[in-house]
Amino acid sequence: MIKWVYIEDISKYVDQEVTIKGWMYNKRSSSKIHFLQLRDGTGFIQAIMEKERFDDELFKKVKKLKIETSMIITGRVRKEDRAPGGYEIDVTSIETVQEPIEDYPISKKEHGVDFLMEHRHLWIRSKKQWAIMKIRNEVVKAIRDFFYESKFVLIDSPILTGSIGESAGNLFDIDYFDLGKAYLSQTGQLYLEAAIQSFGKVYCFGPTFRAEKSKTRRHLTEFWMVEAEVAYYRHKDNMKLQEELVVYTVNRTLKNAQPYLEILGRDTTKLLTVKTPFPRISYSEAIDILKEAGKDAKWGDDIGGDEETIISQKFDRPVMVYNYPKDIKAFYMQLNPENDREVLCDDMLAPEGYGEIIGGSERIWKYEVLLKRIEENNLPLDAYRWYLDIRKWGAVPHSGFGMGIERLVAWITGIKHIREAIPFPRTIYRIYP
RNA sequence: UCCCCGGUAGCUCAAUCGGCAGAGCGGGUGGCUGUUAACCACUAGGUUGCAGGUUCGAGUCCUGCCCGGGGAGCCA
Secondary structure (H helix, E strand, C coil): CCCECCHHHHHHHECCEEEEEEEEEEEEECCCEEEEEEECCCCEEEEEEEHHHCCHHHHHHHHCCCCCEEEEEEEEEEECCCCCCCEEEEEEEEEEEECCCCCCCCCCCCCCHHHHHHCHHHHCCCHHHHHHHHHHHHHHHHHHHHHHHCCCEECCCCCEECCCCCCCCCCCEEECHHHCEEEECCCCHHHHHHHHHHHCEEEEEEEEECCCCCCCCCCCCEEEEEEEEEECCCHHHHHHHHHHHHHHHHHHHHHHCHHHHHHCCCCCHHHHCCCCCCCEEEHHHHHHHHHHCCCCCCCCCCCCHHHHHHHHCCCCCCEEEECCEHHHCCCCECEECCEEEEECEEEEEECCCCEEEEEEEEECCCHHHHHHHHHHCCCCHHHHHHHHHHHHCCCCCEEEEEEEHHHHHHHHHCCCCHHHHCCCCCECCECCC
16 A cells, blocks of 8 residues: 655655645646646645556546546655656556536636635635635644743633623624523623633633624624733733734744745745834824824824824834823723823734734723723623622732734735635625635 | 725626727647646637616716725724
């Protein structure tokens, strides 16, 4: 029995006969030789068939095989400079598993966004999409390892929730038995704030849902977020943690995902600069930068996508903008003791125009203060009863943040739109495939 | 919800001032001794998003609708 091997390991089998199980993503032929381009999930390789070594019928049959035929081939591995990837397989036997019943719709030429999105279930087979998902895989593993090594405890938060996260109006609701409406979670933060009282350092990692009718390259209705929360951490500790997480994740990806970054043509020199410390500028300084850039910005305005780009372009690594006006931020953020018009929060803006990837803050930890803020914001007290409860028994100062996985992956991979950073994106006008 | 752009062959696009709907890729047939989105020749392929209007004549102009894309707001 000849050994079944994966393409990523092929260099270990030079001059040996091996079996590859995969798919033919392209082929080229002349009268005397076929070049079959194969993939198997781990990589890509060229297999060749010379006419003189096969009977005419089989040779003709292979010429007519359609793109995406699944097949099992056996042959001798050879180092071959003329082959893409540097190795090729001289086929000795070929067995098709399934021959396509129609022509494959995704061609080697360019396609439009609409067509590709309609065929997302097939599009993920293409090399570029494959590389992006392999990088996402590395990014997620790096994040989990960072938290594990830093002694954080994974506390998964519920997806179905009765309470309200940051603001109503952009929640998906569903009928929940006899209890009325339930909502798809838009943050796990409130649950993490409960968990730190037991575990100290916690994080959660899962899908979140926003029913905002956003139509931009930075938004999805369903996206993955990693959130961390730490007891006794103050604002500055929080920012340091964010910075360390991002540096760790980028370095690990550069180390482990180099071949995939190359497939995407990513200019990795722009990632090599991602080292501590990240620049930190106050919201007020950010407004000054925007004014200098000729923007009509004044204190109290929120910082939009274009503004984020102007700010982040001044730096070669992510920049942290801290202490925003309280009126444009969430109710649970701690007021700045040095300026009660501001809250102790920060947004991390990725370079190259990728915008906000992290939002974090120190949380209000005193019962009376939080109660007052809930009332000021006219939030339903009943829904927040348990959240207030946390502050009754041994409350401590604490801080946390959330990082958007697709935005992070989009930045690291250098792709234009975050819909390619998730296998099956959910956008406002698309629920299939 | 608002602003902007688009919808022509399976796909990507072209079509001058309103005047015979075209090309490349993909498909089919044949050819080619190492291809690199292979190449060469021939060939089939159309309700121009839908409905109405103006006109001798509409892919092109007008009205309404449908679908998608980019952005704003909001956020990660």
